[in-house]
Amino acid sequence: MRTIHAMYWSATDTTKMVVRTIAQTLAQHAGTDYQVFDFTLPASRETVKTFGPDDLVVFGTPVYAGRVPNLLVKYLHTVVGGGALAVPVVLFGNRNYDDGLMELRNILEQDGFHTIAGAAFVGEHAFSRTLAAGRPDADDLVEARAFAGAVWEKLTAGTYVTPAQVGGQDPVRPYYTPRDRAGNPINILKVKPKTDPDKCDGCGICVNVCPMGSIDKSDPSLVPGVCIKCCACVKKCPTGAKYYDDPGYLYHKEELELGYARRADNATFV
Structure with missing residues (x-):
């Protein structure tokens, strides 16, 4: 068996x-x-x-x-x-x-x-x-x-x-490259999440769920390691303290939501 x-x-x-x-x-x-x-x-x-x-x-x-x-x-x-x-x-x-x-x-x-x-x-x-x-x-x-x-x-x-x-x-082909409406590539490789200090209660959940171990244990607002944009820290934060504000990231997110809603x-x- x-x-x-x-x-x-x-x-x-x-x-x-x-x-x-x-x-x-x-x-x-x-x-x-x-x-x-x-x-x-x-x-x-x-x-x-x-x-x-x-x-x-x-x-x-x-x-x-x-x-x-x-x-x-x-x-x-x-x-x-x-x-x-x-x-x-x-x-x-x-x-x-x-x-x-x-x-x-x-x-x-x-x-x-x-x-x-x-x-x-x-x-x-x-x-x-x-x-x-x-x-x-x-x-x-x-x-x-x-x-x-x-x-x-x-x-x-x-x-x-x-x-x-x-x-x-x-x-296999190269990785998919997000682009703006003029066809220019959008590079979000180095983008990292931010922390809203008014919402963060220091619970440490984001530290524990990061699959790259990239969030600072002593200060969860710091992300010294690599971020792969898995968004575990964003989606699993009970207070909604983690977020991304990079313009390229937000543009790409909006284009995905508009273009692939089916x-x-x-x-x-x-």
Whole structure:
């Protein structure tokens, strides 16, 4: 019997929801429990994860600018697949997953996994509370369970193909570049969140949820480390003290909300 695993990076819990739903459904079909490894926080990425041929890993990351977040790639290549089967899953913020799923599939194959299916699901955009608000929602999770059922059927029938055939281009294209209406690129790489001193009560939640460990423990208004704009500190602050005010960031956020307001579809590949 295979051991089912859910392994994911999920700053605002959208990837977590989908990956755990898929893994849980697979485990129910297998009549067993599933194991969870959440590598969102820095300390968890100090652990080298090793799998073997009796494992099935549902492996999830978000898509940032159409790709796997670049600061995760080095860690992802420390994971030892050991001949395990894997299902790459990405979450995207209602625009497009571009080559993110293809890239994650390729990374897992390079790590020694055998990918057998893949999926791209919609989650509320990290920058926004209105773009894909509340997703993954109940309908998305129904799709996630149906996807898991289809994977299980192919797995038990032995009819899956590896590497999994998924959407995207190979070799993968460059990261998506936000642009203004004149076509000029908008660079927000060095943008960091601000803190409203009138709202901050010093609880330290932002320090504890930052996946890069970049917020100063002694003064949460300071962000000396790198910011990847995951917005965990913004969305998980109970007083609403964290925010971004960079003009380029706000322009890009508004353009996304205006241009991609439709309900984007999930994509599954079995």
